[in-house]
Amino acid sequence: MDRRIHFISGLPRSGSTLLSAILSQNPRLHASMSSPVAGMFTTMLGELSERNEFSVFINDAQRKRVLRGLFANYYDGEVGAEVVFDTSRAWCTRLPALKNLFPDARVIACVRDTAWIVDSIERLIRSNTFQPSSIFNYQTGGTVYSRTEALVNGDGMVGYAYNALKEAYFSEDTSNLMLLQYDTLVNDSARALAAVYDFIGEPLYAHDFEHVSFDDRGFDKRAGTPGLHHVRPRVGATARQTILPPDVFRRFENDPFWRDPQLNPRGVRIV
Incomplete structure:
Protein backbone atom coordinates (compact mmCIF):
# COMPACT_ATOMS: atom_id res chain seq x y z
CA MET A 1 0.00 0.00 0.00
CA ASP A 2 0.99 3.62 -0.52
CA ARG A 3 -0.18 4.44 3.00
CA ARG A 4 -0.06 3.04 6.54
CA ILE A 5 -2.90 0.86 7.73
CA HIS A 6 -4.37 0.09 11.14
CA PHE A 7 -7.49 -1.75 12.25
CA ILE A 8 -10.49 -1.08 14.49
CA SER A 9 -12.23 -4.13 15.88
CA GLY A 10 -13.83 -5.34 19.12
CA LEU A 11 -17.42 -5.44 20.33
CA PRO A 12 -20.49 -3.91 18.64
CA ARG A 13 -22.13 -0.80 20.11
CA SER A 14 -18.85 -0.06 21.90
CA GLY A 15 -17.65 3.12 20.22
CA SER A 16 -16.00 1.99 16.98
CA THR A 17 -18.14 4.31 14.85
CA LEU A 18 -17.63 7.18 17.28
CA LEU A 19 -13.87 6.57 17.29
CA SER A 20 -13.85 6.56 13.48
CA ALA A 21 -15.84 9.79 13.34
CA ILE A 22 -13.41 11.50 15.69
CA LEU A 23 -10.31 10.21 13.92
CA SER A 24 -11.67 11.36 10.56
CA GLN A 25 -11.42 14.97 11.71
CA ASN A 26 -7.69 14.58 11.16
CA PRO A 27 -6.97 15.03 7.41
CA ARG A 28 -4.06 12.58 7.70
CA LEU A 29 -6.42 9.79 8.77
CA HIS A 30 -9.24 7.88 7.12
CA ALA A 31 -11.65 5.86 9.26
CA SER A 32 -15.24 4.77 8.76
CA MET A 33 -17.79 2.12 9.76
CA SER A 34 -17.21 -1.57 9.07
CA SER A 35 -15.91 -2.12 5.54
CA PRO A 36 -16.27 -5.13 3.21
CA VAL A 37 -12.52 -5.77 3.24
CA ALA A 38 -12.57 -8.36 6.06
CA GLY A 39 -15.22 -10.38 4.24
CA MET A 40 -13.25 -10.26 1.00
CA PHE A 41 -10.11 -11.22 2.94
CA THR A 42 -11.85 -14.31 4.32
CA THR A 43 -13.21 -15.30 0.90
CA MET A 44 -9.81 -14.90 -0.73
CA LEU A 45 -8.16 -17.03 1.94
CA GLY A 46 -10.59 -19.79 1.08
CA GLU A 47 -10.03 -19.43 -2.66
CA LEU A 48 -6.26 -19.54 -2.15
CA SER A 49 -6.48 -22.71 -0.05
CA GLU A 50 -6.10 -26.36 -1.01
CA ARG A 51 -9.78 -26.58 -1.91
CA ASN A 52 -8.81 -24.77 -5.11
CA GLU A 53 -7.75 -27.39 -7.62
CA PHE A 54 -5.03 -25.03 -8.86
CA SER A 55 -3.56 -24.45 -5.42
CA VAL A 56 -0.49 -26.43 -6.47
CA PHE A 57 0.49 -23.24 -8.33
CA ILE A 58 0.01 -20.98 -5.28
CA ASN A 59 2.65 -20.58 -2.57
CA ASP A 60 2.57 -18.56 0.65
CA ALA A 61 4.57 -15.68 -0.84
CA GLN A 62 1.94 -15.33 -3.57
CA ARG A 63 -0.87 -15.55 -1.02
CA LYS A 64 0.68 -12.70 0.96
CA ARG A 65 1.08 -10.53 -2.13
CA VAL A 66 -2.51 -11.14 -3.18
CA LEU A 67 -3.88 -10.38 0.29
CA ARG A 68 -1.78 -7.23 0.65
CA GLY A 69 -2.96 -6.24 -2.79
CA LEU A 70 -6.56 -6.47 -1.62
CA PHE A 71 -6.01 -3.58 0.79
CA ALA A 72 -4.03 -1.57 -1.73
CA ASN A 73 -6.59 -2.01 -4.50
CA TYR A 74 -9.49 -1.17 -2.20
CA TYR A 75 -8.04 2.01 -0.69
CA ASP A 76 -5.40 3.39 -3.11
CA GLY A 77 -6.99 5.89 -5.46
CA GLU A 78 -10.13 6.13 -3.31
CA VAL A 79 -8.70 7.55 -0.11
CA GLY A 80 -6.37 10.52 0.03
CA ALA A 81 -5.38 10.19 3.67
CA GLU A 82 -1.93 8.92 4.57
CA VAL A 83 -3.16 6.58 7.30
CA VAL A 84 -6.13 4.21 6.89
CA PHE A 85 -8.15 2.49 9.60
CA ASP A 86 -10.17 -0.49 8.39
CA THR A 87 -12.98 -1.59 10.70
CA SER A 88 -14.39 -5.07 11.26
CA ARG A 89 -15.18 -7.25 14.26
CA ALA A 90 -13.47 -10.08 12.37
CA TRP A 91 -10.00 -8.55 12.60
CA CYS A 92 -9.60 -9.86 16.16
CA THR A 93 -9.55 -13.35 14.64
CA ARG A 94 -6.79 -12.39 12.20
CA LEU A 95 -3.99 -11.08 14.43
CA PRO A 96 -1.32 -13.54 13.20
CA ALA A 97 -2.12 -12.82 9.55
CA LEU A 98 -2.27 -9.06 10.03
CA LYS A 99 1.00 -9.07 11.96
CA ASN A 100 2.61 -11.01 9.11
CA LEU A 101 1.20 -8.83 6.34
CA PHE A 102 1.55 -5.47 8.10
CA PRO A 103 4.09 -5.71 10.96
CA ASP A 104 3.66 -2.06 11.93
CA ALA A 105 -0.15 -2.13 11.95
CA ARG A 106 -2.07 -1.72 15.19
CA VAL A 107 -5.44 -3.21 16.17
CA ILE A 108 -7.67 -1.12 18.43
CA ALA A 109 -10.45 -3.21 19.95
CA CYS A 110 -13.38 -1.23 21.38
CA VAL A 111 -14.97 -2.87 24.43
CA ARG A 112 -18.00 -2.30 26.65
CA ASP A 113 -20.01 -4.21 29.24
CA THR A 114 -22.07 -6.86 27.44
CA ALA A 115 -25.24 -5.93 29.34
CA TRP A 116 -25.12 -2.37 28.02
CA ILE A 117 -24.38 -3.61 24.49
CA VAL A 118 -27.49 -5.80 24.58
CA ASP A 119 -29.44 -2.92 26.13
CA SER A 120 -28.33 -0.60 23.33
CA ILE A 121 -29.39 -3.04 20.61
CA GLU A 122 -32.73 -3.68 22.31
CA ARG A 123 -33.37 0.06 22.40
CA LEU A 124 -32.70 0.27 18.67
CA ILE A 125 -35.12 -2.55 17.95
CA ARG A 126 -37.86 -0.97 20.05
CA SER A 127 -37.33 2.48 18.54
CA ASN A 128 -37.77 1.02 15.04
CA THR A 129 -40.85 -1.02 15.84
CA PHE A 130 -42.19 -0.91 12.26
CA GLN A 131 -38.89 -1.94 10.63
CA PRO A 132 -37.64 -5.51 11.17
CA ASP A 173 0.06 -11.99 19.13
CA THR A 174 -1.00 -9.16 21.45
CA SER A 175 1.94 -6.80 20.96
CA ASN A 176 -0.04 -4.84 18.36
CA LEU A 177 -3.36 -4.95 20.26
CA MET A 178 -4.96 -2.26 22.42
CA LEU A 179 -8.36 -2.30 24.15
CA LEU A 180 -10.28 0.97 24.27
CA GLN A 181 -13.13 1.03 26.78
CA TYR A 182 -16.35 2.76 25.75
CA ASP A 183 -16.59 4.56 29.07
CA THR A 184 -13.14 6.08 28.58
CA LEU A 185 -13.93 7.19 25.04
CA VAL A 186 -17.12 9.03 26.00
CA ASN A 187 -16.10 10.29 29.46
CA ASP A 188 -12.44 11.15 28.90
CA SER A 189 -12.17 11.57 25.14
CA ALA A 190 -8.93 13.57 25.18
CA ARG A 191 -7.11 10.86 27.15
CA ALA A 192 -8.57 8.13 24.93
CA LEU A 193 -7.44 9.80 21.71
CA ALA A 194 -4.02 10.63 23.15
CA ALA A 195 -3.58 6.92 23.89
CA VAL A 196 -4.66 5.98 20.37
CA TYR A 197 -2.17 8.39 18.77
CA ASP A 198 0.61 7.18 21.03
CA PHE A 199 -0.23 3.57 20.17
CA ILE A 200 -0.14 4.12 16.40
CA GLY A 201 2.89 6.43 16.53
CA GLU A 202 1.19 9.49 15.03
CA PRO A 203 1.47 13.10 16.22
CA LEU A 204 -1.46 14.16 18.39
CA TYR A 205 -4.22 16.12 16.64
CA ALA A 206 -6.48 18.72 18.25
CA HIS A 207 -9.89 17.08 17.87
CA ASP A 208 -13.17 18.89 18.36
CA PHE A 209 -15.26 16.72 20.68
CA GLU A 210 -18.15 19.21 20.55
CA HIS A 211 -18.78 18.88 16.81
CA VAL A 212 -18.43 15.27 15.67
CA SER A 213 -20.20 14.20 12.48
CA PHE A 214 -20.89 10.85 10.82
CA ASP A 215 -23.72 9.84 8.50
CA ASP A 216 -24.51 6.37 7.18
CA ARG A 217 -28.28 6.60 7.27
CA GLY A 218 -28.56 4.83 3.91
CA PHE A 219 -26.78 1.73 5.19
CA ASP A 220 -28.73 1.73 8.46
CA LYS A 221 -32.06 2.08 6.66
CA ARG A 222 -31.28 -0.83 4.38
CA ALA A 223 -30.38 -2.88 7.45
CA GLY A 224 -33.79 -2.06 8.89
CA THR A 225 -32.09 -0.45 11.87
CA PRO A 226 -32.05 3.36 11.60
CA GLY A 227 -29.66 4.80 14.14
CA LEU A 228 -27.33 1.81 14.14
CA HIS A 229 -24.34 4.02 13.28
CA HIS A 230 -25.70 7.31 14.57
CA VAL A 231 -23.15 9.53 16.28
CA ARG A 232 -24.22 12.47 18.42
CA PRO A 233 -22.44 15.76 17.60
CA ARG A 234 -21.17 16.16 21.14
CA VAL A 235 -19.13 13.36 22.70
CA GLY A 236 -20.35 12.45 26.16
CA ALA A 237 -22.07 9.83 28.26
CA THR A 238 -25.85 9.71 28.64
CA ALA A 239 -27.10 8.50 32.00
CA ARG A 240 -30.05 6.12 31.74
CA GLN A 241 -31.64 3.07 33.30
CA THR A 242 -31.54 -0.23 31.50
CA ILE A 243 -34.63 -1.49 29.70
CA LEU A 244 -33.54 -5.12 30.12
CA PRO A 245 -35.22 -7.38 32.68
CA PRO A 246 -33.03 -7.65 35.80
CA ASP A 247 -32.16 -11.31 35.19
CA VAL A 248 -31.00 -10.56 31.64
CA PHE A 249 -28.90 -7.60 32.74
CA ARG A 250 -27.24 -9.54 35.60
CA ARG A 251 -26.47 -12.45 33.30
CA PHE A 252 -23.44 -10.62 31.92
CA GLU A 253 -21.98 -9.09 35.07
CA ASN A 254 -18.80 -11.22 34.87
CA ASP A 255 -18.16 -10.69 31.15
CA PRO A 256 -15.63 -7.79 31.23
CA PHE A 257 -12.55 -10.00 31.69
CA TRP A 258 -10.27 -7.11 30.69
CA ARG A 259 -10.82 -5.47 34.08
CA ASP A 260 -9.02 -8.26 35.91
CA PRO A 261 -5.23 -7.60 35.87
CA GLN A 262 -4.57 -11.26 36.64
CA LEU A 263 -6.12 -12.17 33.28
CA ASN A 264 -3.67 -9.91 31.42
CA PRO A 265 -0.34 -11.74 31.69
CA ARG A 266 0.97 -10.29 28.41
CA GLY A 267 0.28 -6.72 29.42
CA VAL A 268 -2.22 -5.75 26.75
CA ARG A 269 -2.70 -2.01 26.87
CA ILE A 270 -6.17 -1.12 28.19
CA VAL A 271 -7.39 2.45 28.09
Whole structure:
Protein backbone atom coordinates (compact mmCIF):
# COMPACT_ATOMS: atom_id res chain seq x y z
CA MET A 1 0.00 0.00 0.00
CA ASP A 2 0.99 3.62 -0.52
CA ARG A 3 -0.18 4.44 3.00
CA ARG A 4 -0.06 3.04 6.54
CA ILE A 5 -2.90 0.86 7.73
CA HIS A 6 -4.37 0.09 11.14
CA PHE A 7 -7.49 -1.75 12.25
CA ILE A 8 -10.49 -1.08 14.49
CA SER A 9 -12.23 -4.13 15.88
CA GLY A 10 -13.83 -5.34 19.12
CA LEU A 11 -17.42 -5.44 20.33
CA PRO A 12 -20.49 -3.91 18.64
CA ARG A 13 -22.13 -0.80 20.11
CA SER A 14 -18.85 -0.06 21.90
CA GLY A 15 -17.65 3.12 20.22
CA SER A 16 -16.00 1.99 16.98
CA THR A 17 -18.14 4.31 14.85
CA LEU A 18 -17.63 7.18 17.28
CA LEU A 19 -13.87 6.57 17.29
CA SER A 20 -13.85 6.56 13.48
CA ALA A 21 -15.84 9.79 13.34
CA ILE A 22 -13.41 11.50 15.69
CA LEU A 23 -10.31 10.21 13.92
CA SER A 24 -11.67 11.36 10.56
CA GLN A 25 -11.42 14.97 11.71
CA ASN A 26 -7.69 14.58 11.16
CA PRO A 27 -6.97 15.03 7.41
CA ARG A 28 -4.06 12.58 7.70
CA LEU A 29 -6.42 9.79 8.77
CA HIS A 30 -9.24 7.88 7.12
CA ALA A 31 -11.65 5.86 9.26
CA SER A 32 -15.24 4.77 8.76
CA MET A 33 -17.79 2.12 9.76
CA SER A 34 -17.21 -1.57 9.07
CA SER A 35 -15.91 -2.12 5.54
CA PRO A 36 -16.27 -5.13 3.21
CA VAL A 37 -12.52 -5.77 3.24
CA ALA A 38 -12.57 -8.36 6.06
CA GLY A 39 -15.22 -10.38 4.24
CA MET A 40 -13.25 -10.26 1.00
CA PHE A 41 -10.11 -11.22 2.94
CA THR A 42 -11.85 -14.31 4.32
CA THR A 43 -13.21 -15.30 0.90
CA MET A 44 -9.81 -14.90 -0.73
CA LEU A 45 -8.16 -17.03 1.94
CA GLY A 46 -10.59 -19.79 1.08
CA GLU A 47 -10.03 -19.43 -2.66
CA LEU A 48 -6.26 -19.54 -2.15
CA SER A 49 -6.48 -22.71 -0.05
CA GLU A 50 -6.10 -26.36 -1.01
CA ARG A 51 -9.78 -26.58 -1.91
CA ASN A 52 -8.81 -24.77 -5.11
CA GLU A 53 -7.75 -27.39 -7.62
CA PHE A 54 -5.03 -25.03 -8.86
CA SER A 55 -3.56 -24.45 -5.42
CA VAL A 56 -0.49 -26.43 -6.47
CA PHE A 57 0.49 -23.24 -8.33
CA ILE A 58 0.01 -20.98 -5.28
CA ASN A 59 2.65 -20.58 -2.57
CA ASP A 60 2.57 -18.56 0.65
CA ALA A 61 4.57 -15.68 -0.84
CA GLN A 62 1.94 -15.33 -3.57
CA ARG A 63 -0.87 -15.55 -1.02
CA LYS A 64 0.68 -12.70 0.96
CA ARG A 65 1.08 -10.53 -2.13
CA VAL A 66 -2.51 -11.14 -3.18
CA LEU A 67 -3.88 -10.38 0.29
CA ARG A 68 -1.78 -7.23 0.65
CA GLY A 69 -2.96 -6.24 -2.79
CA LEU A 70 -6.56 -6.47 -1.62
CA PHE A 71 -6.01 -3.58 0.79
CA ALA A 72 -4.03 -1.57 -1.73
CA ASN A 73 -6.59 -2.01 -4.50
CA TYR A 74 -9.49 -1.17 -2.20
CA TYR A 75 -8.04 2.01 -0.69
CA ASP A 76 -5.40 3.39 -3.11
CA GLY A 77 -6.99 5.89 -5.46
CA GLU A 78 -10.13 6.13 -3.31
CA VAL A 79 -8.70 7.55 -0.11
CA GLY A 80 -6.37 10.52 0.03
CA ALA A 81 -5.38 10.19 3.67
CA GLU A 82 -1.93 8.92 4.57
CA VAL A 83 -3.16 6.58 7.30
CA VAL A 84 -6.13 4.21 6.89
CA PHE A 85 -8.15 2.49 9.60
CA ASP A 86 -10.17 -0.49 8.39
CA THR A 87 -12.98 -1.59 10.70
CA SER A 88 -14.39 -5.07 11.26
CA ARG A 89 -15.18 -7.25 14.26
CA ALA A 90 -13.47 -10.08 12.37
CA TRP A 91 -10.00 -8.55 12.60
CA CYS A 92 -9.60 -9.86 16.16
CA THR A 93 -9.55 -13.35 14.64
CA ARG A 94 -6.79 -12.39 12.20
CA LEU A 95 -3.99 -11.08 14.43
CA PRO A 96 -1.32 -13.54 13.20
CA ALA A 97 -2.12 -12.82 9.55
CA LEU A 98 -2.27 -9.06 10.03
CA LYS A 99 1.00 -9.07 11.96
CA ASN A 100 2.61 -11.01 9.11
CA LEU A 101 1.20 -8.83 6.34
CA PHE A 102 1.55 -5.47 8.10
CA PRO A 103 4.09 -5.71 10.96
CA ASP A 104 3.66 -2.06 11.93
CA ALA A 105 -0.15 -2.13 11.95
CA ARG A 106 -2.07 -1.72 15.19
CA VAL A 107 -5.44 -3.21 16.17
CA ILE A 108 -7.67 -1.12 18.43
CA ALA A 109 -10.45 -3.21 19.95
CA CYS A 110 -13.38 -1.23 21.38
CA VAL A 111 -14.97 -2.87 24.43
CA ARG A 112 -18.00 -2.30 26.65
CA ASP A 113 -20.01 -4.21 29.24
CA THR A 114 -22.07 -6.86 27.44
CA ALA A 115 -25.24 -5.93 29.34
CA TRP A 116 -25.12 -2.37 28.02
CA ILE A 117 -24.38 -3.61 24.49
CA VAL A 118 -27.49 -5.80 24.58
CA ASP A 119 -29.44 -2.92 26.13
CA SER A 120 -28.33 -0.60 23.33
CA ILE A 121 -29.39 -3.04 20.61
CA GLU A 122 -32.73 -3.68 22.31
CA ARG A 123 -33.37 0.06 22.40
CA LEU A 124 -32.70 0.27 18.67
CA ILE A 125 -35.12 -2.55 17.95
CA ARG A 126 -37.86 -0.97 20.05
CA SER A 127 -37.33 2.48 18.54
CA ASN A 128 -37.77 1.02 15.04
CA THR A 129 -40.85 -1.02 15.84
CA PHE A 130 -42.19 -0.91 12.26
CA GLN A 131 -38.89 -1.94 10.63
CA PRO A 132 -37.64 -5.51 11.17
CA SER A 133 -33.87 -5.52 11.57
CA SER A 134 -31.18 -7.40 9.67
CA ILE A 135 -29.61 -8.09 13.08
CA PHE A 136 -32.33 -10.71 13.55
CA ASN A 137 -32.67 -11.67 9.87
CA TYR A 138 -35.70 -9.37 9.57
CA GLN A 139 -37.80 -11.69 11.73
CA THR A 140 -40.75 -9.99 13.36
CA GLY A 141 -41.43 -12.23 16.35
CA GLY A 142 -39.56 -12.98 19.54
CA THR A 143 -39.07 -11.41 22.95
CA VAL A 144 -36.22 -9.65 24.68
CA TYR A 145 -35.14 -13.11 25.90
CA SER A 146 -35.04 -14.72 22.46
CA ARG A 147 -33.38 -11.65 20.98
CA THR A 148 -30.74 -11.73 23.70
CA GLU A 149 -30.06 -15.41 23.02
CA ALA A 150 -29.70 -14.69 19.31
CA LEU A 151 -27.26 -11.87 20.01
CA VAL A 152 -24.96 -13.67 22.43
CA ASN A 153 -24.73 -17.16 20.92
CA GLY A 154 -21.49 -18.03 19.17
CA ASP A 155 -22.74 -16.93 15.76
CA GLY A 156 -24.63 -13.89 17.05
CA MET A 157 -23.68 -10.27 16.58
CA VAL A 158 -22.40 -9.96 20.15
CA GLY A 159 -21.30 -13.54 20.87
CA TYR A 160 -19.09 -13.81 17.80
CA ALA A 161 -17.38 -10.50 18.51
CA TYR A 162 -16.91 -11.37 22.20
CA ASN A 163 -15.31 -14.72 21.36
CA ALA A 164 -13.12 -13.08 18.72
CA LEU A 165 -11.99 -10.51 21.28
CA LYS A 166 -11.04 -13.23 23.77
CA GLU A 167 -9.18 -15.11 21.04
CA ALA A 168 -7.10 -12.02 20.36
CA TYR A 169 -6.61 -10.97 23.99
CA PHE A 170 -5.36 -14.35 25.21
CA SER A 171 -3.25 -15.13 22.14
CA GLU A 172 0.50 -14.82 21.64
CA ASP A 173 0.06 -11.99 19.13
CA THR A 174 -1.00 -9.16 21.45
CA SER A 175 1.94 -6.80 20.96
CA ASN A 176 -0.04 -4.84 18.36
CA LEU A 177 -3.36 -4.95 20.26
CA MET A 178 -4.96 -2.26 22.42
CA LEU A 179 -8.36 -2.30 24.15
CA LEU A 180 -10.28 0.97 24.27
CA GLN A 181 -13.13 1.03 26.78
CA TYR A 182 -16.35 2.76 25.75
CA ASP A 183 -16.59 4.56 29.07
CA THR A 184 -13.14 6.08 28.58
CA LEU A 185 -13.93 7.19 25.04
CA VAL A 186 -17.12 9.03 26.00
CA ASN A 187 -16.10 10.29 29.46
CA ASP A 188 -12.44 11.15 28.90
CA SER A 189 -12.17 11.57 25.14
CA ALA A 190 -8.93 13.57 25.18
CA ARG A 191 -7.11 10.86 27.15
CA ALA A 192 -8.57 8.13 24.93
CA LEU A 193 -7.44 9.80 21.71
CA ALA A 194 -4.02 10.63 23.15
CA ALA A 195 -3.58 6.92 23.89
CA VAL A 196 -4.66 5.98 20.37
CA TYR A 197 -2.17 8.39 18.77
CA ASP A 198 0.61 7.18 21.03
CA PHE A 199 -0.23 3.57 20.17
CA ILE A 200 -0.14 4.12 16.40
CA GLY A 201 2.89 6.43 16.53
CA GLU A 202 1.19 9.49 15.03
CA PRO A 203 1.47 13.10 16.22
CA LEU A 204 -1.46 14.16 18.39
CA TYR A 205 -4.22 16.12 16.64
CA ALA A 206 -6.48 18.72 18.25
CA HIS A 207 -9.89 17.08 17.87
CA ASP A 208 -13.17 18.89 18.36
CA PHE A 209 -15.26 16.72 20.68
CA GLU A 210 -18.15 19.21 20.55
CA HIS A 211 -18.78 18.88 16.81
CA VAL A 212 -18.43 15.27 15.67
CA SER A 213 -20.20 14.20 12.48
CA PHE A 214 -20.89 10.85 10.82
CA ASP A 215 -23.72 9.84 8.50
CA ASP A 216 -24.51 6.37 7.18
CA ARG A 217 -28.28 6.60 7.27
CA GLY A 218 -28.56 4.83 3.91
CA PHE A 219 -26.78 1.73 5.19
CA ASP A 220 -28.73 1.73 8.46
CA LYS A 221 -32.06 2.08 6.66
CA ARG A 222 -31.28 -0.83 4.38
CA ALA A 223 -30.38 -2.88 7.45
CA GLY A 224 -33.79 -2.06 8.89
CA THR A 225 -32.09 -0.45 11.87
CA PRO A 226 -32.05 3.36 11.60
CA GLY A 227 -29.66 4.80 14.14
CA LEU A 228 -27.33 1.81 14.14
CA HIS A 229 -24.34 4.02 13.28
CA HIS A 230 -25.70 7.31 14.57
CA VAL A 231 -23.15 9.53 16.28
CA ARG A 232 -24.22 12.47 18.42
CA PRO A 233 -22.44 15.76 17.60
CA ARG A 234 -21.17 16.16 21.14
CA VAL A 235 -19.13 13.36 22.70
CA GLY A 236 -20.35 12.45 26.16
CA ALA A 237 -22.07 9.83 28.26
CA THR A 238 -25.85 9.71 28.64
CA ALA A 239 -27.10 8.50 32.00
CA ARG A 240 -30.05 6.12 31.74
CA GLN A 241 -31.64 3.07 33.30
CA THR A 242 -31.54 -0.23 31.50
CA ILE A 243 -34.63 -1.49 29.70
CA LEU A 244 -33.54 -5.12 30.12
CA PRO A 245 -35.22 -7.38 32.68
CA PRO A 246 -33.03 -7.65 35.80
CA ASP A 247 -32.16 -11.31 35.19
CA VAL A 248 -31.00 -10.56 31.64
CA PHE A 249 -28.90 -7.60 32.74
CA ARG A 250 -27.24 -9.54 35.60
CA ARG A 251 -26.47 -12.45 33.30
CA PHE A 252 -23.44 -10.62 31.92
CA GLU A 253 -21.98 -9.09 35.07
CA ASN A 254 -18.80 -11.22 34.87
CA ASP A 255 -18.16 -10.69 31.15
CA PRO A 256 -15.63 -7.79 31.23
CA PHE A 257 -12.55 -10.00 31.69
CA TRP A 258 -10.27 -7.11 30.69
CA ARG A 259 -10.82 -5.47 34.08
CA ASP A 260 -9.02 -8.26 35.91
CA PRO A 261 -5.23 -7.60 35.87
CA GLN A 262 -4.57 -11.26 36.64
CA LEU A 263 -6.12 -12.17 33.28
CA ASN A 264 -3.67 -9.91 31.42
CA PRO A 265 -0.34 -11.74 31.69
CA ARG A 266 0.97 -10.29 28.41
CA GLY A 267 0.28 -6.72 29.42
CA VAL A 268 -2.22 -5.75 26.75
CA ARG A 269 -2.70 -2.01 26.87
CA ILE A 270 -6.17 -1.12 28.19
CA VAL A 271 -7.39 2.45 28.09
